[in-house]
Amino acid sequence: xxxxxxxxxxxxxxxxxxxxxxxxxxxxxxxxxxxxxxxxxxxxxxxxxxxxxxxxxxxxxxxxxxxxxxxxxxxxxxxxxxxxxxxxxxxxxxxxxxxxxxxxxxxxxxxxxxxxxxxxxxxxxxxxxxxxxxxxxxxxxxxxxxxxxxxxxxxxxxxxxxxxxxxxxxxxxxxxxxxxxxxxxxxxxxxxxxxxxxxxxxxxxxxxxxxxxxxxxxxxxxxxxxxxxxxxxxxxxxxxxxxx
Amino acid sequence: xxxxxxxxxxxxxxxxxxxxxxxxxxxxxxxxxxxxxxxxxxxxxxxxxxxxxxxxxxxxxxxxxxxxxxxxxxxxxxxxxxxxxxxxxxxxxxxxxxxxxxxxxxxxxxxxxxxxxxxxxxxxxxxxxxxxxxxxxxxxxxxxxxxxxxxxxxxxxxxxxxxxxxxxxxxxxxxxxxxxxxxxxxxxxxxxxxxxxx
Numbered sequence: 001x002x003x004x005x006x007x008x009x010x011x012x013x014x015x016x017x018x019x020x021x022x023x024x025x026x027x028x029x030x031x032x033x034x035x036x037x038x039x040x041x042x043x044x045x046x047x048x049x050x051x052x053x054x055x056x057x058x059x060x061x062x063x064x065x066x067x068x069x070x071x072x073x074x075x076x077x078x079x080x081x082x083x084x085x086x087x088x089x090x091x092x093x094x095x096x097x098x099x100x101x102x103x104x105x106x107x108x109x110x111x112x113x114x115x116x117x118x119x120x121x122x123x124x125x126x127x128x129x130x131x132x133x134x135x136x137x138x139x140x141x142x143x144x145x146x147x148x149x150x151x152x153x154x155x156x157x158x159x160x161x162x163x164x165x166x167x168x169x170x171x172x173x174x175x176x177x178x179x180x181x182x183x184x185x186x187x188x189x190x191x192x193x194x195x196x197x198x199x200x201x202x203x204x205x206x207x208x209x210x211x212x213x214x215x216x217x218x219x220x221x222x223x224x225x226x227x228x229x230x231x232x233x234x235x236x237x238x239x240x241x242x243x244x
Numbered sequence: 245x246x247x248x249x250x251x252x253x254x255x256x257x258x259x260x261x262x263x264x265x266x267x268x269x270x271x272x273x274x275x276x277x278x279x280x281x282x283x284x285x286x287x288x289x290x291x292x293x294x295x296x297x298x299x300x301x302x303x304x305x306x307x308x309x310x311x312x313x314x315x316x317x318x319x320x321x322x323x324x325x326x327x328x329x330x331x332x333x334x335x336x337x338x339x340x341x342x343x344x345x346x347x348x349x350x351x352x353x354x355x356x357x358x359x360x361x362x363x364x365x366x367x368x369x370x371x372x373x374x375x376x377x378x379x380x381x382x383x384x385x386x387x388x389x390x391x392x393x394x395x396x397x398x399x400x401x402x403x404x405x406x407x408x409x410x411x412x413x414x415x416x417x418x419x420x421x422x423x424x425x426x427x428x429x430x431x432x433x434x435x436x437x438x439x440x441x442x
Binding site: 173 | 253254257262264267268271272275276277278279280281283284293296297300301304305306308309310311312313314315316318319322326347348371372375376378379390393394397398399400401403415418419421422423425426429430431
């Protein structure tokens with residue numbers, strides 16, 4: 001449910017995080033903020049107040065030992081890197097081994113066999129489906145990462161008629177204040193900007209693509225790192241690319 | 245390289261590239277603020293030291309996730325500190341107390357560190373004084389509930405129960421306190437948004 005009226009009275013408490021959970025006022029405010037730029041701007045002013053509050057307390061000098069322990073902890077972490085996270089396959093294997101070493105491997109083999117047969121069945125169904133005329137559905141274009149962003153993923157969701165699209169990316173490295181990501185739409189070797197965007201702390205971001213032509217008219221797309229606000233043409237490292 | 249001359253975002257970028265010197269410079273810049281906030285919230289020196297170390301180690305681990313357009317580095321640090329300290333209060337089932345609703349207990353006494361010029365010390369002192377005076381202008385009952393909400397992470401209902409006040413009264417006091425502070429610190433030309441929080 002989205003509140004149609006402004007939530008200005010709730011914003012100070014929302015900025016402090018002191019709204020009661022059982023009244024779900026916080027949820028209502030969050031939903032309202034997503035559609036109300038007036039309240040969003042108002043919230044930012046209260047958040048600025050909240051950010052300043054620590055200045056109002058007495059300052060105490062921390063003991064020097066804290067910094068020494070911190071640096072020692074950092075140096076220790078650098079010497080002993082974290083163990084790599086197990087892959088999904090390894091986690092599955094470990095899970096079965098915990099149940100029973102003898103049964104684990106056999107069960108694993110059986111599950112893999114079932115998965116493979118299901119995939120083959122799905123492919124068969126898909127082929128049968130493709131033979132019959134089907135209404136055009138929204139298209140999804142998956143992008144491939146480059147070495148500049150080895151963990152990044154990206155998809156472009158095109159509207160049914162190919163006119164519009166929304167870009168969603170994940171695990172792109174957050175950039176400094178002076179840089180943004182820029183989407184390029186490629187046609188006949190020419191690159192046209194589809195917009196600029198930033199990502200959050202987790203590397204997630206999205207963009208409503210803007211273009212002079214229907215997106216389906218372009219042959220490929222790419223994302224590069226550019227100065228904030230974008231560039232007339234690609235200047236920085238490419239992080240994601242794909243074919244339309 | 246003289247890391248003390250780099251801005252906060254640059255230090256974070258270097259920390260993300262595993263430069264302990266950059267973390268050390270960030271600690272020199274904000275260690276006092278983080279420690280003071282933790283100490284003020286918990287009232288326990290040992291816990292405050294532990295949290296201070298935790299916060300900066302978390303920055304070391306998560307520097308690559310920092311997004312400058314989301315918040316200033318100082319805001320990120322104080323936010324992590326505040327939430328960590330409140331978590332500790334809750335984990336240890338520390339009873340919220342009306343005895344910890346004071347703001348600045350002493351006269352402003354900045355201890356300048358070796359990297360600060362006299363001009364920087366004066367500017368920092370001025371910023372702190374502005375905020376302290378603004379809080380001091382609040383009626384006692386408003387600054388008290390504000391402290392309970394901010395430093396102890398209490399909700400409207402919890403504050404109302406603790407203070408023995410009607411829920412509506414607590415809601416109004418918090419709203420009025422924040423509105424007054426906004427009027428002084430944001431709406432006036434002071435523009436607290438531009439202030440660094442060292």
